[in-house]
Amino acid sequence: MYSNVVVPRQWSRLACLCRKLTTIEGQKLPQTSKSSDGISPPPRISRGPTDLLQALAATVGTDPTAPHYKYHDDPYLIPLSNFRKRAYALSAEAGRKAAAWIRDEHADLFTTREWDPPTKMKTPYFNADPHIPAFGPKPIYTDESKVTEEDLKYTIQNALLSDALKIYQLLGGSEGVSSDLKLQLLQLMCFYNEREPESMEWMEERWFSKNVRDRQAATWKLGGLADNIFTSMEPKTPEAYCAIIQGMAKYYQAERAHSLTLEAIEKGIPLSTSVYNSLISCVGYLREGTALRIEALKTLLNQMNEQGLTPNKETLSACLRSLSVWGGGSTLQQLALQVLAEFRQLGIQPGLSAYYFLLCLFCKERGPRYDLLSTMINDLEQRESLEAEELFDTHFFITAMGVCSDHLQDINLAERLHALLMKGDNYKLVGDAYKESIYYRHYVTVACRHAPYEKTLELLDTLVPNIYVPEPTVMEEIIKTLELGGAGDRLAQAWSQLVVFGHAKRVRLVERLVAAMTSCYQYQDEEVKGKMRAAAIDILNFGQAAEETDETKERRTPVEKLSATAVCNIIEMCAEGPAGAEHEARWDAVSGALQRLRREEAAGVPAAPGALAQVAVKAAQAGKHGIAANAVTYLAECGFDEAVPASVQVLGAILNRPEQEVEQMLTNQQQASLSASLHPSALAVAEAYNLAKTGGPVVSSSESRSSSSDSDSESSDDE
Numbered sequence: 220m221y222s223n224v225v226v227p228r229q230w231s232r233l234a235c236l237c238r239k240l241t242t243i244e245g246q247k248l249p250q251t252s253k254s255s256d257g258i259s260p261p262p263r264i265s266r267g268p269t270d271l272l273q274a275l276a277a278t279v280g281t282d283p284t285a286p287h288y289k290y291h292d293d294p295y296l297i298p299l300s301n302f303r304k305r306a307y308a309l310s311a312e313a314g315r316k317a318a319a320w321i322r323d324e325h326a327d328l329f330t331t332r333e334w335d336p337p338t339k340m341k342t343p344y345f346n347a348d349p350h351i352p353a354f355g356p357k358p359i360y361t362d363e364s365k366v367t368e369e370d371l372k373y374t375i376q377n378a379l380l381s382d383a384l385k386i387y388q389l390l391g392g393s394e395g396v397s398s399d400l401k402l403q404l405l406q407l408m409c410f411y412n413e414r415e416p417e418s419m420e421w422m423e424e425r426w427f428s429k430n431v432r433d434r435q436a437a438t439w440k441l442g443g444l445a446d447n448i449f450t451s452m453e454p455k456t457p458e459a460y461c462a463i464i465q466g467m468a469k470y471y472q473a474e475r476a477h478s479l480t481l482e483a484i485e486k487g488i489p490l491s492t493s494v495y496n497s498l499i500s501c502v503g504y505l506r507e508g509t510a511l512r513i514e515a516l517k518t519l520l521n522q523m524n525e526q527g528l529t530p531n532k533e534t535l536s537a538c539l540r541s542l543s544v545w546g547g548g549s550t551l552q553q554l555a556l557q558v559l560a561e562f563r564q565l566g567i568q569p570g571l572s573a574y575y576f577l578l579c580l581f582c583k584e585r586g587p588r589y590d591l592l593s594t595m596i597n598d599l600e601q602r603e604s605l606e607a608e609e610l611f612d613t614h615f616f617i618t619a620m621g622v623c624s625d626h627l628q629d630i631n632l633a634e635r636l637h638a639l640l641m642k643g644d645n646y647k648l649v650g651d652a653y654k655e656s657i658y659y660r661h662y663v664t665v666a667c668r669h670a671p672y673e674k675t676l677e678l679l680d681t682l683v684p685n686i687y688v689p690e691p692t693v694m695e696e697i698i699k700t701l702e703l704g705g706a707g708d709r710l711a712q713a714w715s716q717l718v719v720f721g722h723a724k725r726v727r728l729v730e731r732l733v734a735a736m737t738s739c740y741q742y743q744d745e746e747v748k749g750k751m752r753a754a755a756i757d758i759l760n761f762g763q764a765a766e767e768t769d770e771t772k773e774r775r776t777p778v779e780k781l782s783a784t785a786v787c788n789i790i791e792m793c794a795e796g797p798a799g800a801e802h803e804a805r806w807d808a809v810s811g812a813l814q815r816l817r818r819e820e821a822a823g824v825p826a827a828p829g830a831l832a833q834v835a836v837k838a839a840q841a842g843k844h845g846i847a848a849n850a851v852t853y854l855a856e857c858g859f860d861e862a863v864p865a866s867v868q869v870l871g872a873i874l875n876r877p878e879q880e881v882e883q884m885l886t887n888q889q890q891a892s893l894s895a896s897l898h899p900s901a902l903a904v905a906e907a908y909n910l911a912k913t914g915g916p917v918v919s920s921s922e923s924r925s926s927s928s929d930s931d932s933e934s935s936d937d938e
């Protein structure tokens with residue numbers, strides 16, 4: 220059935236081969252600088268696979284406000300909160316993990332390409348062209364598998380720890396494996412402490428995991444396979460000693476590593492500089508007390524000198540790391556400076572890790588201020604590029620920005636540090652997503668506290684929300700900055716940001732925003748005031764909806780309610796404004812807020828009851844007599860002194876009478892005649908007056924009180 224396909228396919232392959240040969244021949248340039256015709260083409264420049272893409276990207280530049288490339292470049296799909304970013308990244312990675320699981324659990328489905336024509340050879344485990352081993356299924360080893368040393372070598376090179384152990388047992392242990400492979404397996408076991416290494420593919424899972432700190436305890440597996448392999452090796456080579464000592468030191472088995480070091484020195488076995496670097500990193504586990512630890516550190520450095528080993532950058536970082544974890548004090552600080560000076564005399568310049576440990580040692584949160592950071596930035600700015608050479612290099616920038624924010628409180632150093640990070644390809648040193656968030660948290664905080672107002676706004680427009688989503692504490696600093704700048708428009712916009720960022724249910728933050736809006740409200744133009752009133756009404760509605768949802772779902776921990784002070788601030792803003800389309804909506808919001816106060820759905824009592832008294836007077840003047848009656852009744856029920864004058868003013872506005880006449884009427888008139896002559900809203904105000912004065916109501920009829928809230932549209936002039 221393939222007779223009509225084979226011949227054209229062969230001709231197409233032949234044509235493709237000819238084109239490739241022509242292309243290769245055209246790429247061959249003469250290696251000499253002269254030719255017979257006098258034309259001297261330049262030598263060929265070798266290009267990488269991504270050089271063309273990098274050249275194109277350099278012509279466009281980077282957009283600092285663009286979201287991360289791992290998110291969809293769609294305004295409706297870009298996550299704008301920390302929770303959504305985490306869920307988005309982890310869900311995408313979960314899909315890749317599901318594909319990897321299918322590849323590993325059903326490897327038989329990926330052995331051949333069934334859709335190829337019969338003329339093409341079907342090679343097992345080759346499911347791509349070109350073949351990519353990482354995308355292919357991994358071989359499975361069982362007790363019946365026939366293995367060789369090549370299989371063991373393959374598993375060691377690919378860090379397949381469990382498979383390497385299985386093959387090692389199938390080969391008969393130490394007797395059936397050559398000495399070279401035994402050394403390679405020992406190095407693998409020591410590096411990973413006989414535990415399966417974490418896959419380098421799942422970056423998001425590592426970045427967003429909570430266990431970000433390494434456990435600094437003796438976790439070395441005593442009596443494990445690494446110890447057995449080392450014991451079985453005869454003679455023990457220097458490489459074997461170096462591997463076992465570094466493994467024990469890495470997992471804080473310091474005493475055993477130190478004893479093996481002394482054993483190697485007694486036998487005359489040379490050790491490497493990396494071995495002493497590992498021992499210096501865990502020297503604090505050998506001794507107790509600063510003096511004994513310093514003596515042990517000096518002993519190790521003297522042993523390096525006696526064996527003729529040259530220290531390197533890792534040696535300097537290991538010394539400073541040990542000094543930084545031993546605590547603080549002038550003794551350790553002076554010793555750190557001496558160590559740094561001696562290494563500079565040897566021509567060894569400190570790296571980012573060394574600078575990080577110096578910052579940890581000197582720049583304590585409650586200690587005296589040391590401006591070491593400016594010297595470090597001066598040194599790093601003179602270097603052409605910064606490369607990640609050690610494990611703790613990615614900790615420098617977040618720690619340095621924290622020093623700028625909390626320790627030095629210097630915005631100029633923070634800007635220089637940020638410029639250094641954005642220089643060239645240095646941004647890769649910011650670390651993972653967690654470290655990046657901490658870095659920008661410190662940067663935005665120091666900018667809000669110490670930078671000029673215009674620069675702070677420019678920084679916020681650049682970073683928020685695609686690059687950095689502020690945490691609640693940082694959002695509070697932003698609100699304070701906007702309040703000091705009198706930016707009512709941005710404060711109204713901040714409420715929508717709280718909703719998008721997932722902070723709208725944090726009552727303390729919402730109350731801080733309402734207080735800032737209240738303090739800036741009087742200084743804004745009418746358009747901005749309208750936006751602030753709309754935001755205040757939305758805050759009130761959002762809180763009420765959250766409480767209703769909480770009651771429906773019957774949660775164990777109820778939603779925290781807004782305070783009475785915040786509700787009164789919202790009432791104060793909504794009670795102002797010109798008559799227009801939003802007039803009724805504003806007064807409806809005021810009425811709902813007052814009902815929440817009277818039903819005790821707000822925490823505490825208002826801090827400024829005088830503002831609520833002014834709202835009652837404005838409501839009475841606007842014809843909203845039920846709202847005014849509710850306001851003065853609430854003031855009287857809370858026992859505020861402002862209830863008495865507010866009742867007189869409100870009743871005077873309702874009855875269109877002078878305040879002196881109203882006060883005399885409330886004082887002298889009898890209860891029965893007052894109940895018969897006053898409108899229900901006015902009667903509720905009179906009752907509030909009597910409650911504030913004597914602690915008792917004017918009338919005992921519950922109907923008159925209940926009807927006061929529904930009489931806003933009726934006349935209030937009859938007596």
